[in-house]
Amino acid sequence: MPVLRLALHFIRRDLRNRYLGSFSGGLWALLQPLAQLAVYSFVFVYVFKAKVPGSDAPGYVPFLALALWPWNAFAEGLSRATTAIQDNAALIQKVAMPREVLIFAAVAASFLVQGIGFLAIIVALFAFGVPIDPFGIPLVALAYVQLFALALGIAFVFAAVQVFVRDLSAALPQLLMIWMFASPVFYARESLPEAYRSWMALNPFTHYPEFIRGALLHTPAPSLAGDAIALASSLAVLAIGWVVFRRLDPHFENFL
Amino acid sequence: MSSVLVEARGLGKSYPLVFRARDRLRALWRLLVGHRDADSIAVLRDVSLRVERGQSLGLIGENGAGKSTLLKLLTGVLTPSAGSVKVDGRVGALLELGAGFHPDYSGRDNIALSAALYGLSAEETRAKLPEIVAFADIGRYIDEPVKHYSSGMTVRLGFAIVAALKPDLLITDEVLAVGDEAFQKKCVRWMEEYLSGGGTLILVSHSMYHVQKLCRQAIWLRAGQVAASGDVFAVTQAYLAYQESKSAPSTPASAQNLEFHMLDLAINGSTTDVPVQVETGDAVHVRARVRSREGRPPVMLVGIARMDGTPIYGVSTEMDGVFPVRENTDVFALDIEFDRLPLLPGAYVIKVHPLDSEGVRLFDTIERGLTVRGASREFGMVRLAHNWGKSDEGAMDRKVTGQ
Known part of the structure; x- marks a missing residue:
């Protein structure tokens, strides 16, 4: 219980920190991905005139929007959590505390902020007449929690490794950009040449846009087996991340 | 009732020698596959100690003897490389100036953080807040970021938090000396109450006067090892004798x-x-x-x-x-x-x-x-010779009945 309380404290602190001193406060959380959505939609629809299979009926904007917010939560959570230990070095070198709380708080705060934006955009799309299936929303919520577990597992490894090898945080933005383009965020898996489609299954993030679009827009969704594999792999990543973190945790102080 | 509050056995701490980025990578790999890092420098070796509830222990030694490292091991900030520590209670530590405070946050926010780290719920923290603010007594600065505090204010806030949390074990050093006289008196009064109320204290100090005043047991650390431990007077005398013998040859020369x-x-x-x-x-x-x-x-x-x-x-x-x-x-x-x-x-x-x-x-x-x-209740520094004039016996009684 005290650990949970501590986690809540750090989540609150993280949220307050983000918007401290900015005029619009929490509004930025919504504005930033909206701007992203507008730019990407303009570029892909009007400049490239992208033909996106599976997105013909509802249009490109909802297709992209349903993947963009989960990706932002995932990427932001990872990049914030990676430096969480290093950023709080002054604290953990002076005060005894469970360090995993810092990682948890960084990822959870990102998922919270982007999750609210995500919900808002789903409601907005529905209001604008996009044929969104409201009964898919609980399923999407479950997938979102599963994505959180995956992100947390990876974040544990990244944060621990970052303490030892500082290059990780420098390489992370590039890594995340490549990762985004290697995931079906801007496009559907079906747009890829036949030979590369099966490779996408190796990317743990692939499942989530496909599942969410399937649940809300009824585009081709992963099979039940695919869902099971995704669930198992996210839990496995979380377990591995936890083990790695626990193993390296007693040695952080020697390398900070 | 004498139960063991702190017990450390064969405690050791060593830091790995890492100079280049490549060493860090290798250290990471070794730790992941489960090897202990081989190249390391020991700062603390084979320290054992026992503190019972209600006891007070002084920790003395030169700079770099490993006092702070030992304290950090006891509070759980550091993980021992060898041996084990068991602390059976809640620890309040007041060590370096402003340790655990975030410079950008206000005093109130830092109180909340300290309380959360100590395991208090939001309601408990709210309940204690007025007490802490009153004890710290730093006025409107309580809502200013801690980076604007003077060192005295930082100590006031830190001590106010520890005092309100009422830990089973208090670990502290001479940071208190930064506070002004009024606040030091407040601290000493609180500490005496805390000790007489069954509190346990571990004090690090270079002032033998303080150690002798507040502690009954002492440990002298020299180069990461226990040089002497036991009764506070025996240990401090041994330490002072060592200090004197060390400085003796250099004094005449200068x-x-x-x-x-x-x-x-x-x-x-x-x-x-x-x-x-x-x-x-x-x-x-x-x-x-x-x-x-x-x-x-x-x-x-x-x-x-x-x-x-x-x-x-x-x-x-x-x-x-x-x-x-x-x-x-x-x-x-x-x-x-x-x-x-x-x-x-x-x-x-x-x-x-x-x-x-x-x-x-x-x-x-x-x-x-x-x-x-002495047990005198007179004021000032010196007893001046004096003679009272005529004194009316039983004046007190008359005054009471006269009302």
Whole structure:
């Protein structure tokens, strides 16, 4: 219980920190991905005139929007959590505390902020007449929690490794950009040449846009087996991340 | 009821030697596959200690002896490389200045963080907040970022938090000395209450006076190992003797160039650095020896001052028309007795200085603490001789009945 309380404290602190001193406060959380959505939609629809299979009926904007917010939560959570230990070095070198709380708080705060934006955009799309299936929303919520577990597992490894090898945080933005383009965020898996489609299954993030679009827009969704594999792999990543973190945790102080 | 609150067995801490980025990568790999890192430097070796509930332990030693490392191991900030620590209770630590505070957050926010780290719920924190704010007594600064605080304010806030949390074990060092006199008194009063209420204390200090005052047990750490442990007086005496033997050869070399140089000072026959204890009205006998480079007789000045330097009384041989006794060609001795010292209970310093033969230039200083004890309720520093005039017996009773 005290650990949970501590986690809540750090989540609150993280949220307050983000918007401290900015005029619009929490509004930025919504504005930033909206701007992203507008730019990407303009570029892909009007400049490239992208033909996106599976997105013909509802249009490109909802297709992209349903993947963009989960990706932002995932990427932001990872990049914030990676430096969480290093950023709080002054604290953990002076005060005894469970360090995993810092990682948890960084990822959870990102998922919270982007999750609210995500919900808002789903409601907005529905209001604008996009044929969104409201009964898919609980399923999407479950997938979102599963994505959180995956992100947390990876974040544990990244944060621990970052303490030892500082290059990780420098390489992370590039890594995340490549990762985004290697995931079906801007496009559907079906747009890829036949030979590369099966490779996408190796990317743990692939499942989530496909599942969410399937649940809300009824585009081709992963099979039940695919869902099971995704669930198992996210839990496995979380377990591995936890083990790695626990193993390296007693040695952080020697390398900070 | 005497249960063990802190127990450490064979405690050791070593830091890996990492200089280049490549070493860090290799260390990461070794730790992941489960090897212990081989190249390391030990800062603490085989330390065992036991503190029972209600006990107080002093930790002494030179800089770099491993005192802070040991404290960090006890609080759980560091993980031991060898041995084990068991602490059976909640620990409140007040170590470095502003440790655990975030400089960008306000005092209130930092209180909330400390409370959360200590495991308090939001409601408990809210309940304690007024108490902490009142104890810290830093006015509107409580809503300012901690980076704008003076060091005194930082300590006030830190101590106020620890005091409100009422830990089972309090670990602290001399950071308290940063606070002003009023606040120090408040802290000391709180600590005495805490100790008499069954609290447990581990104190790190370079002041033998504080250690002896607050602790019954002591551990002396030397180069990461326990050099002595046990009764506080035995351990502090051993430590001081070691310090003296270490500094002895270097003192004459630097001080011999002085024309007059103090050799030693004995108060009531004691020559150690430990403050001498007397009671109000006791006799105090001061004996000091001075070396005169050219063999000229010095004028010697003896003074008593309060701990903060306020002079109380000073007198020189020249004023009273006496002369130090020549012991051999270049050593002179001074011998003075204050019979029935009228000082009231408190901490004082006795100082002796040599002046040149003309009594103009002051050359050297030697001083020793003097603790006056007693149960007097009089105010001030000195008992002045006095006679009351006529006194009406039974005045108290009449006053009460007169109401």
